[in-house]
Structures are given as C-alpha cells and as structure tokens.
Amino acid sequence: MxxxxxxxxxxxxxxxxxxxxxxxxxxxxxxxxxxxxxxxxxxxxxxxxxxxxxxxxxxxxxxxxxxxxxxxxxxxxxxxxxxxxxxLVRSFQVTSLFSEMSALDSVLLAIAEREGRSARMLRPLGRYGAFVDEAGEILRSVGLIGVAKRPVSDLAYGQQRVVEIALALAARxxxxxxxxxxxxxxxxxxxxxxxxxxxxxxxxxxxxxxxxxxxxxxxxxxxxxxxxxxxxxxxxxxxxxxxxxxxxxxxxxxxxxxxx
Missing domain, CATH: 3.40.50.300 (P-loop containing nucleotide triphosphate hydrolases)
Structure with a gap:
C-alpha cells in the first residue's frame, strides 16, 4: 500500500x-x-x-x-x-454565543452558516423548511427535541453542552x-x-x-x-x-x- x-x-x-x-x-x-x-x-x-x-x-x-x-x-x-x-469541527461555546436563542434557532443558524445562507436568516423560518427539518432531526438525535424551543440560557448546563454538540453536528x-x-x-x-x-x-x-x-x-x-x-x-x-x-x-x- x-x-x-x-x-x-x-x-x-x-x-x-x-x-x-x-x-x-x-x-x-x-x-x-x-x-x-x-x-x-x-x-x-x-x-x-x-x-x-x-x-x-x-x-x-x-x-x-x-x-x-x-x-x-x-x-x-x-x-x-x-x-x-x-x-474538522471544534465544539461551539453556546453559553456565550447563543444563550438568548432557542436550541432550535441556534442549530438552524449553524446549518444556514454551513450552507452560506446565514446572512438571509432574517426571513421567516417557514421559508427554510428543509433547514428546520434537519435542525429538528439533529436535536432529536441528541435527546433535546423536547426543549428545542426553549432559550439555551434556560437549559441545564449539561443540556447546554449537548447543544454545543448539536451545533457541531450541524456542520456535518x-x-x-x-x-x-x-x-x-x-x-x-x-x-x-x-x-x-x-x-x-x-x-x-x-x-x-x-x-x-x-x-x-x-x-x-x-x-x-x-x-x-x-x-x-x-x-x-x-x-x-x-x-x-x-x-x-x-x-x-x-x-x-x-x-x-
């Protein structure tokens, strides 16, 4: 070889x-x-x-x-x-970067960044159905779908660290x-x-x-x-x-x- x-x-x-x-x-x-x-x-x-x-x-x-x-x-x-x-992805520090956003919106933004679409994310989320579906599936895979719409700052610290993993997974x-x-x-x-x-x-x-x-x-x-x-x-x-x-x-x- x-x-x-x-x-x-x-x-x-x-x-x-x-x-x-x-x-x-x-x-x-x-x-x-x-x-x-x-x-x-x-x-x-x-x-x-x-x-x-x-x-x-x-x-x-x-x-x-x-x-x-x-x-x-x-x-x-x-x-x-x-x-x-x-x-190659290193985990995000969501406690400082995404704390006021929901877990779902945080992952959605990470997906949009991956696709080069983050500058357009001021449009209604409904226009990004495929992104929303992917974000939901990522959160489901890490056990956070039940808190997807809660602000990251409201989550337990351990859950916040799992959101970091979800953000990293969004980068594939x-x-x-x-x-x-x-x-x-x-x-x-x-x-x-x-x-x-x-x-x-x-x-x-x-x-x-x-x-x-x-x-x-x-x-x-x-x-x-x-x-x-x-x-x-x-x-x-x-x-x-x-x-x-x-x-x-x-x-x-x-x-x-x-x-x-």
Missing part, C-alpha cells in the same frame, strides 16, 4: 508536529492518527501541551514543523475556517474535536453527554480532551497521554492505566483514575 493510500485511510493524521514559544517547547514531535469512527481521548497533566496540540490540529496555531492532514489532504498551512470546510463533521466536554457538569449529566457522543454517526472520528478518567475508561477506545509536550503512552484505556510511566507522571502509582 502506498503512503498516499495509507494517509487516506485516516480521517485525521498528525505527523510529528512541534511548536516552540520562546524557550518553551510546548509540543515536541507528536503524531496521532484517527480512522473514521475513532473515539480517542487525549489526557495528560496540566502543562502537558494538550490545548496547544488541539490548537495545532484545529488551525488556531501553526506548527514549526510536521504536518496535519484531513482525509489525506495537507491542511498544515491553512486556518480554522478552511479546516472546517474539510470536515468528519472529525469532531472537544476540549474537556464534561468540564463543570455534574456527574450524572456528564454521563448523559458522553452517551450522546457515543451515539455519534459511526463515520465521525471523535477526539476529546478529558480529565475525568472514569469517563475516559468508559467511553474511549484509545488514549494518548501527553507529558512535557511529548507522547508518553498510547493504547487502550486498560493498557495506558497499566503503564508505570503514566502512573508515575499522571495517575499516581496505583493508576486509580482509570481503574475506578
């Missing part, structure tokens, strides 16, 4: 990326490959380089070296918007990147959020940064551990939890987080 064929097998391929900020080597030669349908967690201690690495993937940062490919296409020198057009992603999706959500609501993520379309590759090791163990099929800007370990949650280097650097000697 040729190199090109292998690259096209991955929804996302990050090849040996590095970036330095002054004297700080924030990310140092990190590689990551996500096939379609991946459910991959990125973990590591504070200062490990996780957020910087996500910035390199999504295009808000440009690496000093290495490559980022989406579906085999090199997007290393392109920005965030160009990567979105190629199917091939790769979905979530940075700490369960942050600030009570345990019961975070489980529901990850059940929604587990039910994403089979072809969508999911990469999520998460500190809750119970959620990582339950929902991730593969885990990459960063420490000091480098990959410390990679494998299944069970494999990572058993790695002595991971236990020393991050989880504690007994690796209690992933075994909980």
């Amino acid at each position: 040729s190199d090109g064929a292998r690259l096209n097998d991955y929804a996302l391929s990050v090849e040996d990326v590095s970036i330095r900020f002054g004297a700080l080597q924030a990310v140092d030669g990190v590689s990551l490959q996500l096939p379609a349908g991946a459910r991959h967690a990125l973990i590591g201690p504070n200062g490990a380089g996780k957020s910087t690495f996500v910035g390199l993937i999504t295009g808000t940062l440009r690496p000093d070296s290495g490559r980022v490919l989406l579906g085999g296409h090199d997007v290393t020198r392109t920005g965030f918007s160009a990567r979105v057009r190629r199917g 992603p091939r790769v979905l990147v979530l940075d700490e999706p369960a942050a600030g959500i009570p345990a019961g609501e975070s489980t529901r959020l990850f059940e929604v993520l587990e039910g994403l379309p089979a072809e969508v590759a999911l990469l999520f940064v998460e500190h809750d090791m119970h959620l990582v163990r339950r929902f991730a099929r593969a885990v990459t551990v960063l420490a000091g800007g480098k990959v410390l370990a990679e494998g299944t949650p069970a494999h990572v939890a058993a790695d002595p280097a991971v236990q020393d650097a991050y989880l504690g000697r007994r690796g209690a987080g992933l075994h909980a």
Whole structure:
C-alpha cells in the first residue's frame, strides 16, 4: 500500500508536529492518527501541551514543523475556517454565543452558516423548511427535541453542552474535536453527554480532551497521554492505566483514575 493510500485511510493524521514559544517547547514531535469512527481521548497533566496540540490540529496555531492532514489532504498551512470546510469541527461555546436563542434557532443558524445562507436568516423560518427539518432531526438525535424551543440560557448546563454538540453536528463533521466536554457538569449529566457522543454517526472520528478518567475508561477506545509536550503512552484505556510511566507522571502509582 502506498503512503498516499495509507494517509487516506485516516480521517485525521498528525505527523510529528512541534511548536516552540520562546524557550518553551510546548509540543515536541507528536503524531496521532484517527480512522473514521475513532473515539480517542487525549489526557495528560496540566502543562502537558494538550490545548496547544488541539490548537495545532484545529488551525488556531501553526506548527514549526510536521504536518496535519484531513482525509489525506495537507491542511498544515491553512486556518480554522478552511479546516472546517474539510470536515474538522471544534465544539461551539453556546453559553456565550447563543444563550438568548432557542436550541432550535441556534442549530438552524449553524446549518444556514454551513450552507452560506446565514446572512438571509432574517426571513421567516417557514421559508427554510428543509433547514428546520434537519435542525429538528439533529436535536432529536441528541435527546433535546423536547426543549428545542426553549432559550439555551434556560437549559441545564449539561443540556447546554449537548447543544454545543448539536451545533457541531450541524456542520456535518468528519472529525469532531472537544476540549474537556464534561468540564463543570455534574456527574450524572456528564454521563448523559458522553452517551450522546457515543451515539455519534459511526463515520465521525471523535477526539476529546478529558480529565475525568472514569469517563475516559468508559467511553474511549484509545488514549494518548501527553507529558512535557511529548507522547508518553498510547493504547487502550486498560493498557495506558497499566503503564508505570503514566502512573508515575499522571495517575499516581496505583493508576486509580482509570481503574475506578
């Protein structure tokens, strides 16, 4: 199999990326490959380089070296918007952007933006029947159809985070990147959020940064551990939890987080 064929097998391929900020080597030669349908967690201690690495993937940062490919296409020198057009989506922060709109209108606007029609959305919603139907179906798929017409600000925080997922789905992603999706959500609501993520379309590759090791163990099929800007370990949650280097650097000697 040729190199090109292998690259096209991955929804996302990050090849040996590095970036330095002054004297700080924030990310140092990190590689990551996500096939379609991946459910991959990125973990590591504070200062490990996780957020910087996500910035390199999504295009808000440009690496000093290495490559980022989406579906085999090199997007290393392109920005965030160009990567979105190629199917890489990072979740919206709806609590600040869409709080006074209903969940339905928020998703409808995201669909219109995808179709290049957002500037015309002052017309009555009835003129966009196909968009309304799609928005309703997305909200139904994530369990929010019952609150579709309520303002986002009136929803529980966990439901607001699910609206973020719905907005991301409106962009029809091939790769979905979530940075700490369960942050600030009570345990019961975070489980529901990850059940929604587990039910994403089979072809969508999911990469999520998460500190809750119970959620990582339950929902991730593969885990990459960063420490000091480098990959410390990679494998299944069970494999990572058993790695002595991971236990020393991050989880504690007994690796209690992933075994909980």
